[in-house]
Every structure is written in C-alpha cells, then in structure tokens.
Amino acid sequence: MATAYVEDVLLVDRCLTGEPAATRELFRRHRARVHACLYRVLGSNRDMDDLLQEAFLQVFQSLRSWRAEASLSTWIDRVSVRVAYRYLSQRGRRIQTDPLIDDDTVPGGDLTDDRRQLARDGVKRLYAALDELGAAARLAFTLHEIDGRSIAEVADLVGSSVTATKLRVWRARNRIETAAAADPVLREFLQGAAA
Amino acid sequence: MKLRDRIQVPPLDDERLTNIERRLVVGVSELAHQRAPVARRGFGFAVAGLVACAAAALIGWKLHAVPATRIPAPVAQHFAVADGSKISVDGATLGGTASYEVTRDPQRVVVDMKRGSLDLAVVHDPHRTLVIRAADTEIEDVGTRFRVDFDGATGVQVRVTEGEVKVTRHALVVRVAAGNGWTTDRGLLALAELDPVVVAITPAQPAPSAPAPVAPAPIAKPPIHREHHVEVAPVVAEHAAIPADPYVELRTAIRKVPLDFAPAIDGRADAATEIAKLKKVAYSPTTLGPEASLALYQIAVLLYRPLGQDAEALRTLDMFQRRFHGGKELRAAMWLRVRIECSHSFDEACRRSAYSYQHDFTYGEASDVAVRITNAQ
Numbered sequence: 001m002a003t004a005y006v007e008d009v010l011l012v013d014r015c016l017t018g019e020p021a022a023t024r025e026l027f028r029r030h031r032a033r034v035h036a037c038l039y040r041v042l043g044s045n046r047d048m049d050d051l052l053q054e055a056f057l058q059v060f061q062s063l064r065s066w067r068a069e070a071s072l073s074t075w076i077d078r079v080s081v082r083v084a085y086r087y088l089s090q091r092g093r094r095i096q097t098d099p100l101i102d103d104d105t106v107p108g109g110d111l112t113d114d115r116r117q118l119a120r121d122g123v124k125r126l127y128a129a130l131d132e133l134g135a136a137a138r139l140a141f142t143l144h145e146i147d148g149r150s151i152a153e154v155a156d157l158v159g160s161s162v163t164a165t166k167l168r169v170w171r172a173r174n175r176i177e178t179a180a181a182a183d184p185v186l187r188e189f190l191q192g193a194a195a
Numbered sequence: 196m197k198l199r200d201r202i203q204v205p206p207l208d209d210e211r212l213t214n215i216e217r218r219l220v221v222g223v224s225e226l227a228h229q230r231a232p233v234a235r236r237g238f239g240f241a242v243a244g245l246v247a248c249a250a251a252a253l254i255g256w257k258l259h260a261v262p263a264t265r266i267p268a269p270v271a272q273h274f275a276v277a278d279g280s281k282i283s284v285d286g287a288t289l290g291g292t293a294s295y296e297v298t299r300d301p302q303r304v305v306v307d308m309k310r311g312s313l314d315l316a317v318v319h320d321p322h323r324t325l326v327i328r329a330a331d332t333e334i335e336d337v338g339t340r341f342r343v344d345f346d347g348a349t350g351v352q353v354r355v356t357e358g359e360v361k362v363t364r365h366a367l368v369v370r371v372a373a374g375n376g377w378t379t380d381r382g383l384l385a386l387a388e389l390d391p392v393v394v395a396i397t398p399a400q401p402a403p404s405a406p407a408p409v410a411p412a413p414i415a416k417p418p419i420h421r422e423h424h425v426e427v428a429p430v431v432a433e434h435a436a437i438p439a440d441p442y443v444e445l446r447t448a449i450r451k452v453p454l455d456f457a458p459a460i461d462g463r464a465d466a467a468t469e470i471a472k473l474k475k476v477a478y479s480p481t482t483l484g485p486e487a488s489l490a491l492y493q494i495a496v497l498l499y500r501p502l503g504q505d506a507e508a509l510r511t512l513d514m515f516q517r518r519f520h521g522g523k524e525l526r527a528a529m530w531l532r533v534r535i536e537c538s539h540s541f542d543e544a545c546r547r548s549a550y551s552y553q554h555d556f557t558y559g560e561a562s563d564v565a566v567r568i569t570n571a572q
C-alpha cells in the first residue's frame with residue numbers, strides 16, 4: 001500500500017510538470033474504475049465517453065488540490081461522483097438509457113435465452129425507475145447497492161453525513177420497490193437479486 | 196438487494212479509449228496554456244510594484260531633506276499601589292484589593308500584581324495595550340471588563356464578564372471570552388465552573404468610643420497618576436454592578452457534555468509532544484482507518500484544550516470530516532466543533548455548527564444542548 005501511495009505521489013508530480021506520458025499513465029491506471037463507477041450510477045449511456053473525459057479533465061484541472069491525505073483513487077472517485085451528480089442535476093435532463101444489446105452486461109453465460117432476456121429487461125427497467133429519483137438519492141442508492149460501497153464510503157464520496165446517506169438509500173429503495181410492485185419484470189429481477 | 200453482481204460493466208473498446216486519451220492529452224495541454232495569462236498578469240503586477248517602490252523611495256528621499264521635528268520619546272513611568280485604591284490609567288479603571296505596580300511606556304501599560312484581586316474595566320487602545328502580569332502569567336485586554344485573582348505565589352484566576360482577554364503563560368496563548376474564565380491549574384473554563392469569589396475584605400474599623408488621638412500630619416503623597424482615592428468597596432457588590440452574561444447557563448450546559456475519545460495527558464507541556472506523536476499516526480500513508488481517524492480527532496481536541504488554538508483545531512476538524520466522514524468519532528468531532536465555535540460568542544458560525552449537530556444526531560444530551568443553542572437569541 002505504501003508503495004502504491006509513493007507511486008501515486010510521484011505520478012501526480014509528473015502530471016503537474018505537464019508531462020504527457022504521465023497524463024496518459026494516470027488515465028490508463030484509473031480509467032476502468034472511473035468508467036465502472038459512472039456506468040453503475042448512470043447506466044448504459046450515450047454520453048459515457050464525454051463523461052469519462054470530463055471526469056478526467058476535472059481530475060487534471062484540480063490535481064494541485066490533491067493533498068495526499070486520501071489515496072489518489074479515493075480522490076478521483078470523489079471527482080467522478082461530482083461529475084455524475086452534475087450530470088444528473090442538469091435541469092430537464094433525462095438519462096438516455098441505451099437498450100442493452102451487449103450480452104456482457106448480464107452475467108451468467110449459462111443462462112437460457114429467456115432468462116438472459118429477462119435479466120436485460122430487468123436492468124433496463126431498474127435504470128428507468130432510477131431515472132425518476134432525485135440526483136442525490138440516485139447517487140447514494142447506486143453507489144451503495146450497485147457499486148457495492150459501504151454507507152460510510154458513500155457518505156464520504158458525496159460529502160454528506162452517514163445518517164443522511166442512509167436515509168437517501170432507504171427512500172430510494174422504497175421507491176424502487178414501489179415501482180417493482182407495479183412491474184413484474186422488475187420485481188422478478190429484484191427477487192433474483194435478493195435470492 | 197444484491198445488485199452488485201447482477202449488473203456488469205461492459206469494457207470500453209480500445210478505439211473509444213484511445214480517442215478519449217488523445218482528447219484528454221490535448222485538453223490538459225490547453226489547460227496549461229490557459230494558465231499562462233495569469234503568469235503575464237503576475238509580471239505586470241511585479242512591474243507596477245517596482246514602479247511604486249521607486250516612487251516611494253523618491254518621496255522618502257525628498258522628505259529626508261526636510262529636517263524632521265524630534266519628538267522626545269515618552270519616559271516609562273512607574274508607581275506602586277499597595278492599599279487597593281481605585282485608579283484610572285489611560286482609559287482603564289483598576290479597583291479591588293490588590294497591591295500592584297504600574298509601569299507605563301508608549302506601547303503598553305503593565306500592571307504587575309503582587310497579590311490580591313483586581314477588577315478592571317478597560318477601553319481597548321490597540322496602540323497601547325494593558326497587560327496584567329501575575330507571576331509567570333500575562334493577561335492582555337482586548338476591550339473588556341474582567342477580574343484577576345492572584346494568590347501571590349503561582350495561582351492566577353481570570354474571570355471575563357465583557358469582551359475578551361488574551362492570557363499568556365509559558366508561551367501558550369489562550370483567548371478568554373466573556374462568560375469564561377481561566378485558571379493556572381485548569382485552563383479555560385466557563386465562569387460557572389470557577390470557584391466562588393473569595394476575597395479578604397479589609398475589616399471595618401471599629402467606631403471610636405473615645406475621641407481619637409490627634410493623628411500626625413499626613414505625609415504628602417507624590418503626585419502620581421492616581422485620579423481619585425475611594426474606600427475599597429466589597430468586591431461582591433462591585434461584581435453585582437457588572438451586567439451578567441445572559442449565556443452563562445448555556446455555556447455551562449455546553450461544557451457539561453463531555454468530549455468523547457479525548458486523549459489523557461498530564462499537564463500542558465505534554466500536549467505538544469502528544470500532538471507530534473498523533474500527527475505521525477494520522478498522516479502516515481501506512482496508517483488507515485480507525486487508528487488514523489482517532490489520531491486526527493485527538494489532535495483537534497488537544498489543539499482546542501489545553502492549547503487554546505481554536506482556529507487550528509477547526510481546520511483539523513475540517514480535515515477529519517473530509518477524510519473520515521464515517522469514522523466512529525464523527526459525533527464527538529461535530530460536538531467539538533460546536534464547543535469551539537460557541538466558546539466565544541453565540542454567532543452565526545456557532546448556531547450553524549449546532550444546527551448541523553442536532554440535524555445529524557437527534558438524540559442525547561449534546562443534541563438537546565445543540566437545539567438550545569440553535570434557538571438562542
């Protein structure tokens with residue numbers, strides 16, 4: 001861990017000197033995690049490339065403010081979450097959830113075609129239900145339930161208290177469950193998740 | 196819900212990643228170029244500064260040619276009061292039962308206490324401060340009414356009823372605001388926590404039953420800066436005249452709520468050493484999680500008390516809340532913020548911190564006090 005920390009500090013120093021190779025290296029090291037985080041929060045999204053680029057531009061823009069108190073990964077996650085939040089908060093914006101045509105998005109290669117189709121539809125409807133939530137609630141729910149972070153970690157990322165984050169997750173879960181009560185596909189998908 | 200494993204992230208293809216990377220490198224280099232005008236502006240400021248310096252030098256040289264009128268430096272004046280008289284010195288009124296010496300020089304007025312109690316009402320003059328010296332403690336006024344009790348050896352007690360004073364002892368500076376006190380042994384405290392005022396009042400002279408013997412002619416006193424001489428009034432009565440702090444009860448309630456996870460140290464000298472040790476733990480890249488969280492919180496506690504470095508303690512708490520928002524010390528840290536913010540006055544910052552506390556932690560003694568602070572007028 002200490003080695004990774006020192007490597008991060010050295011890499012950031014190189015980035016701050018404007019070395020293009022360092023910019024590429026930092027991007028390559030962290031792109032998968034940032035992309036995963038944005039994907040889980042926003043779902044399959046036409047603006048994903050732009051968002052990824054925006055997140056990294058923000059990272060490079062404010063790299064001087066990284067004080068090496070938190071790990072670089074955590075700090076970059078925080079920036080990514082802010083980018084996602086801004087995207088979600090933009091007035092009148094509805095997330096354009098692409099149809100999930102890629103089989104890779106649904107795990108379990110041994111599923112039958114019916115089950116696979118059901119899972120695809122379930123994911124699609126889950127994100128449609130998430131579109132109805134507020135930005136903060138969606139962020140808290142997706143980071144906790146889908147990205148698998150602890151409540152404390154989510155609270156730290158979104159800059160909120162643990163109590164408030166818990167409340168947001170709880171409210172979002174209620175909304176999703178209400179949506180699932182009226183939608184058998186989503187209900188079956190969630191029941192599969194709970195099993 | 197276990198959604199984590201149900202939704203997999205499809206990998207971005209290489210072409211898209213290469214495009215993003217290329218755009219990013221270009222974007223970052225543009226960012227670097229955008230910073231350049233700032234540098235040019237800095238250069239402009241530097242040139243303007245040089246011109247201003249040259250002009251100032253020229254004016255100074257011209258003025259130097261004119262012979263300046265020499266103002267003689269005021270001589271330090273010194274006088275002693277041993278009978279507890281009430282005197283006025285440069286806007287400060289000193290009363291009580293103390294014996295002390297006053298030394299006045301152009302920058303400050305120093306009252307050197309021998310022992311006893313001194314009540315002061317001071318109009319603050321930033322160019323000439325009033326300093327009370329009792330043994331190794333110095334108390335400097337910041338526009339205020341306060342009282343100093345000194346046992347003649349080492350024990351000093353300060354009570355502030357209006358404004359603020361700065362107490363310095365062993366190079367440690369503590370600001371004591373209205374409604375608070377300070378003692379050599381216990382440091383910063385609420386007024387209500389201090390012992391009741393115990394002052395030896397000069398026993399009243401018995402009424403003469405027989406004609407008093409003819410007193411010898413009084414020795415003429417030197418014309419010192421004593422403006423009037425009054426009988427020493429009982430100190431309790433003197434204190435009753437000073438308006439009471441309306442928040443004393445609330446301040447006491449705040450101080451009654453203990454600070455959780457506070458480090459145990461012996462005496463003031465150890466606080467700095469302890470902070471140095473804790474910093475090693477808190478800022479070490481190899482220390483993560485609960486240990487670092489506790490260390491950072493304890494640094495804030497020590498900075499607040501006994502060191503009295505409130506601003507630094509608040510900065511440390513900011514850092515704590517950024518790094519360890521889910522730490523188990525969060526509740527204690529937020530309460531510590533309330534205590535610090537509300538230690539001087541019940542202003543906007545104090546109420547804001549109290550509101551945040553009661554919002555996040557609904558139950559408990561501290562929460563009740565936070566509600567009272569939020570509602571205080």
